[in-house]
Amino acid sequence: MVEMTEVANILRNATSNSLLILDEIGRGTSTFDGLSIAWAVVEHISNPKLLGAKTLFATHYHELTELEGKLSNVNNYCIAVKEKGDDIVFLRKIVKGGADKSYGIQVAKLAGVPDSVIERAKELVQELSDADITETVSEIAQEKKSKSKVQKYDQVDLEQMTLMDTVSDEDVLNELKEIEISTLTPIEALNVLNRLQNRLKNRW
Secondary structure, three states: OHHHHHHHHHHHHOOOOOEEEEEOOOOOOOHHHHHHHHHHHHHHHHOOOOOOOEEEEEOOOHHHHHHEOOEOOOOOEEEEEEEEOOEEEEEEEEEEOOOOOOOHHHHHHHHOOOHHHHHHHHHHHHHHHHHOOHHHHHHHHOOOOOOOOOOOOOHHHHHOOOOOOOOOHHHHHHHHHHOOHHHOOHHHHHHHHHHHHHHHHOOO
């Protein structure tokens, strides 16, 4: 709430003559919510008819680099990094272009996180990369992705399923029949399955 209050104040009161410095917009919420908020903020600020202020926008959502060339006046810059095997050195130099990948695990190692945690994180990031949303983000930026008819559910929806749900087997089967599987990302498919399973488990 504190972060969003600050963002609201900036967007409502800044002018085209303002210099905005925004750091990690959307970090306080879920991945999809945070990315969506950060994306919409970039679109709003970069649009001269809405704001058009000069802005430094630091973000951990590397998917936002797709906006360069899709939105006028949006340019990517990053810190130059030299890789030595599994190790990295930040060169303290800003170069044009977006970071081609995240260095979170390497930074964790530099910070002194135990090796066992680092190794487990490497295993997990490999598994999770299968559900990477970068391709989807690229499609949205190019305005080629068709709108899905499948209702999307965020984590709050999944956690707040009511115990008063009187769903029947037929209800679930009918909903399954309506799902267009070919339009679902892996994460969306898992969310839908989890939600339906919860409905069956928590019914009267």
